[in-house]
Amino acid sequence: MTLYDENNLNIIKEDLRYLKLLATKYPTISSASTEIINLQAILNLPKGTEHFISDIHGEYESFTHMLKNASGVIKRKLDDIFGTALMENEKASLATLIYYPEEKLELLKERGQNLEEWYKVTLYRLIQVCKSVSSKYTRSKVRKALPKDFAYIIEELLNEQADRVNKQEYYTGIINTIIDIGCANSFIVALSKVIQRLVVDRLHIIGDIYDRGPGAEIIMDALIKHHSLDIQWGNHDILWMGAGSxxxxxxxxxxxxxxxxxxxxxxxxxxxxxxxxxxxxxxxxxxxxxxxxxxxxxxxxxxxxxxxxxxxxxxxxxxxxxxxxxxxxxxxxxxxxxxxxxxxxxxxxxxxxxxxxxxxxxxxxxxxxxxxxxxxxxxxxxxxxxxxxxxxxxxNSEKLQRHIRFMYSKGSLYSLYNSNLLFHGCIPLNKDGSFKELSIEGNVYSGKSLLDALDRYAREAYFYKNDITVKNYAMDVMWYLWCGPISSFFGKDKITTFERYFIDDKETHKEEKNYYYKYRDDEELCNRIFEEFNLDPKTSHIINGHIPVKTKDGESPIKANGKLLVIDGGFCRAYQPETGIAGYTLIYNSYGFLLTSHEPFESIKKAIEEEKDIISSTIILENSVTRKRVADTDIGKEISKQIKDLEKLLVAYRKGLIEE
Structure with a gap:
């Protein structure tokens, strides 16, 4: 890293107004230097784990369990940490405890078993897991994830080192005291929730939270509490957003x-x-x-x-x-x-x-x-x-309006995140594979500009209050997004709802999919889409939902030689006879991509009482020997910009352009 020298003084003078604002946060050379060191260290940490889920369709029990087990990440962590030191049933029991600590502890209490020895063993194991999942974060970030009541104690235990003999009795004393004063249950719950929070750094919902299943509002409540997420709207979400508008x-x-x-x-x-x-x-x-x-x-x-x-x-x-x-x-x-x-x-x-x-x-x-x-x-x-x-x-439904506002604040029609393009439906194409054009209010849009325009209209439908004419037009566009032939959400040439109800002749029921679904297995198309969205075709992926993957018919969710991934595998029970499974989810960690297919989930009750996890199969899509670091991510790029600004501030201090 090289600080800005004399040749950069003109640049620094141009930025002086901004640097003076920055100086209010870092008022001394020492504070600015410390922050540079801290940020540079963060760049070298492994990238956080991203979790992608699509087409939930109100199936809140399956979703809740998927969120808690992080699509098998916690189970794999237990295998990595304990290996053959624990039997499979012991690891299953520990995993269930991490997913549902309150319910599992209540069940143990009802069974009336002696818990003192169990508490000791379990607390040590949970601390080991917590150490592992927190190891890729700064102490500051881990500290923010800790519950206030136990933050100091958990931090002490997480920083315990096996070779520090002098403190062994100190750590053992903490564990014994936690048990003696009756805090073991609360402490286990706290540790389990810290593990759940730290095991996934970012959650991506690729559309369709609503419709079909019985608990979309329960899912929305869970998402509002989540520490870090984004939502790419689905066609069913758009429908509810339009209704809320x-x-x-x-x-x-x-x-x-x-x-x-x-x-x-x-x-x-x-x-x-x-x-x-x-x-x-x-x-x-x-x-x-x-x-x-x-x-x-x-x-x-x-x-x-x-x-x-x-x-x-x-x-x-x-x-x-x-x-x-x-x-x-x-x-x-x-x-x-x-x-x-x-x-x-x-x-x-x-x-x-x-x-x-x-x-x-x-x-x-x-x-x-x-x-x-x-x-x-x-x-x-x-x-x-x-x-x-x-x-x-x-x-006037307060809860619905709160959920719809959250959908707007955390959501968008598409997202670019760590060189991946996330969207629910399609990029509308013509027969020859070119981007299909849509004319709205005299303006013609296609490709990225089409998605940007539709996103803008979706926001106007809800937030625009000044002109009822503008709002009404935007609400009509919202409806078009649900069923229009050049809607990126609908992705078909026409909608045949009336025909399906009133005409038995299935000839009238046909809805031809957009050509995107014909070409999405073509690498050349994916590369053109990446270029349209200013992404590097060599390192980027499209992550899609919307159309269930018919796994039972041999269809693969991996398209275009791994450049496009479809993660709608039938979360919704109504689709499972058609797909043969109960959904795909995707994990993107510092080593690469893991695609997981899931069997139907019975119930949370069975998961707790019988320690039955979702049966999942994982495909390693990409596995790099060299771990991706924070420096390789979008956040890393922002941190690098911050470091450059702080370097300028240091020079400004040292040249007397700004007083400490």
Whole structure:
């Protein structure tokens, strides 16, 4: 490292205003020098472990366990630390304790076993694990992760050295005292949570927290508490963000999907949104309608006959409202080019058909009591009142709004992190593999500029308050993001929701995937995408979610010779028969990438009582003999800039340009 010399004085003088501000934080040569030494040391530490999870879809039990076991990182740590010194069942027991310390301790208490000796052995083992996972961080960073009540004691134990004989009794005394004064349980919980926190430095959520499963709000609460994360929005997240912004079409879609999977717990219990007006309306209008095409997919839910009947009617009611609201948007925004969605005006009740793509198809349901043939996209007064009540409930749900704000503050449409490009869906492409263009408000976007523009509109939909015209347009773009043909989230040529409900002929159900999914196994495409986003094709990766990998059919999540990784393997139970597994997750540590596939997770209860972890298989994608250091990361680049600024400050002090 070379300090700035006389030749750099002009540069330093130009930066003098900034350096004076920096001097308020480092007011002496000594303080600036100390910080340079500290930052330079940090650059030489191993890079932190990154954990990538995608397409959670409300499956909060699987997600919670995955977060606690860090996709097998903790289990591998135990193997590295203890090897054959512990039996497999002992390591499984220790792992379960680290994942669920409070619950495991309560279970041991209920069994009434003598815990004093167990406490000693367990505390020593946990301290060994904690030492290992904290070894790649500075003491300062570890100190910040420690719980206040035990910070001093844990720090002392973590810095114990086996060869310091003089202090052996001191450390043994600490352990014995912890047990004697009845703090062992609290201390074990504290150590376990420190391990959980330090084992992963950064969490990346590659979209789709919402829909399908029963606990999206529980997942969001967990993410809010997480120490370091980013979120790349998924198409289902965008739908909820649009609903939280007040978009009626997005609200109708959210409710339709929730009813389709008989999953109202997030809506009603999680966010306190009152669905009684919808139930009352549905019974009044569709009371005698069997609504056969709208019977929910109950999966393993035990619903009564009356519940299924009610949900079916509510499902149909909100679907018809959705089709009307969407028709209004399509007419209002001709630039979206989505006229193929205008089907209500093509229904012919007399011959029981509907016109789709210039052909007539038989309808499986002819009961449209709220659709006026002369003005089919106009809501009835009752429908208008209902959707307005629902809108008010969504925008006034305190918990939902808190979660949506968090989604915006920690989220984006895509992310560039440590030379990796993270996004949920696709980069829209033409047939020839070139970037597909979308015109919005007279401006044409494609590739990176398209994603940047869509990200901006997504934020305007929620935050823009000054001009209702601007906000309404942005909310229409939010809906387009959910189902538009050049949306990076949707990634298909058209959406066929109406056809899937009302037409049995599967020819009308086809939704052709964007050409991105045809070309994503092509290295040349990946290299062009890297260049579009100013990344080095030699060292970069695309990390994707959205389309489940059909593992049971032999599909690989590793595309383009390892340049593109798809980590949606079917977290959601609804997808597992199709995929054959229960999801992929990705770990990126200082040695390289580890891709892990997971078997279906039974329950947290079984994980605690029977010490059953998720059965996982790990593929080593890249393994470098030379560990990556903090200097090789984005944070390292920022630290290097800070060091250069501090070097300038030192010269400014020594040349008298700034007084100490």
């Amino acid at each position: 007040g978009s009626k079409a997005c609200i109708a879609n959210v409710l339709r999907i929730s009813l389709r999977y008989a999953n109202l717990s997030t809506i009603e219990d999680g966010y306190g949104i009152n669905l009684l007006p919808l139930a009352t309306f549905a019974m009044d209008v569709y009371g005698k309608d069997p609504c056969k095409s709208f019977i929910p997919r109950t999966l393993d839910k035990n619903l009564s006959y009356n519940e299924v009947a009610l949900f079916s009617k509510m499902h149909k009611a909100i679907s018809i409202i959705q089709f009307k609201l969407e028709g209004q948007k399509v007419k209002r925004r001709p630039e979206f080019k989505m006229d193929y969605m205008l089907l209500l005006d093509k229904i012919n009740i007399e011959d029981g058909t509907v016109g789709v793509g210039g052909k007539k198809y038989k309808l499986n349901d002819l009961n449209f009591p709220t659709v006026n043939p002369n003005d089919p996209y106009n809501l009835t007064k009752e429908e208008e009142t209902l959707i307005e009540k629902l809108r008010v409930s969504f925008v």
